[in-house]
Amino acid sequence: MSIEPSAPPKTRVRRTPEAARENILAAAEALLVEHGPQAIKLADVAKAAGVVHANVIHHFGSISGVETALMERMIRQLADKIIAGFNAEGAAPGFGAQALFDAFQAKGAARLAAWLELTGEGRRMTLVRAVVDEVVQTRLAQNVGVDRDTIVDFILVNIVLAIGVGLFGPTLSELLGRPPERARELALEMVQGRITALGAKG
Numbered sequence: 001m002s003i004e005p006s007a008p009p010k011t012r013v014r015r016t017p018e019a020a021r022e023n024i025l026a027a028a029e030a031l032l033v034e035h036g037p038q039a040i041k042l043a044d045v046a047k048a049a050g051v052v053h054a055n056v057i058h059h060f061g062s063i064s065g066v067e068t069a070l071m072e073r074m075i076r077q078l079a080d081k082i083i084a085g086f087n088a089e090g091a092a093p094g095f096g097a098q099a100l101f102d103a104f105q106a107k108g109a110a111r112l113a114a115w116l117e118l119t120g121e122g123r124r125m126t127l128v129r130a131v132v133d134e135v136v137q138t139r140l141a142q143n144v145g146v147d148r149d150t151i152v153d154f155i156l157v158n159i160v161l162a163i164g165v166g167l168f169g170p171t172l173s174e175l176l177g178r179p180p181e182r183a184r185e186l187a188l189e190m191v192q193g194r195i196t197a198l199g200a201k202g
Contacts, residue, residue, distance in 0.1 A: 110166025
């Protein structure tokens with residue numbers, strides 16, 4: 001009787017704390033995009049990340065901490081993309097709004113933002129103010145001829161529109177007999193009109 005050789009033991013992956021956090025957040029984002037914020041549960045995130053529950057708790061304190069960190073990560077990535085676009089040659093007017101709408105619609109950020117607000121976690125996202133300040137300072141440094149309050153108001157309206165379109169746009173459009181993308185088109189037309197009125201690219 002022959003004895004089959006045993007499989008080699010699985011090698012434990014050792015990550016830096018930053019890499020471990022990123023691995024968990026990437027797993028949570030994949031769950032968010034595929035199933036919505038209700039799928040961001042401790043057991044599911046740990047399984048998707050290939051770690052034990054205790055690792056998730058160690059890095060984020062709770063599943064609420066994962067949700068908040070994920071939202072902040074998405075906001076940071078979005079801001080970096082918009083600021084890079086402002087500094088790029090030949091960026092089309094309205095590219096920043098397009099990036100914002102893409103993030104809140106395709107990546108599920110609108111659903112996560114609404115979920116955090118409904119569960120009382122929305123006010124923990126203090127990074128939003130810091131990121132908006134970065135975007136504002138970038139625009140002011142480019143001498144676009146628009147004052148700070150106007151830029152902040154413009155960003156506020158863009159975020160509200162992007163969240164609304166991300167949450168309800170396709171469904172409401174279809175309920176009203178319009179193509180599913182119509183709400184987004186109309187919202188971006190409003191944004192573009194405001195950009196033209198301000199005489200600024202963004």
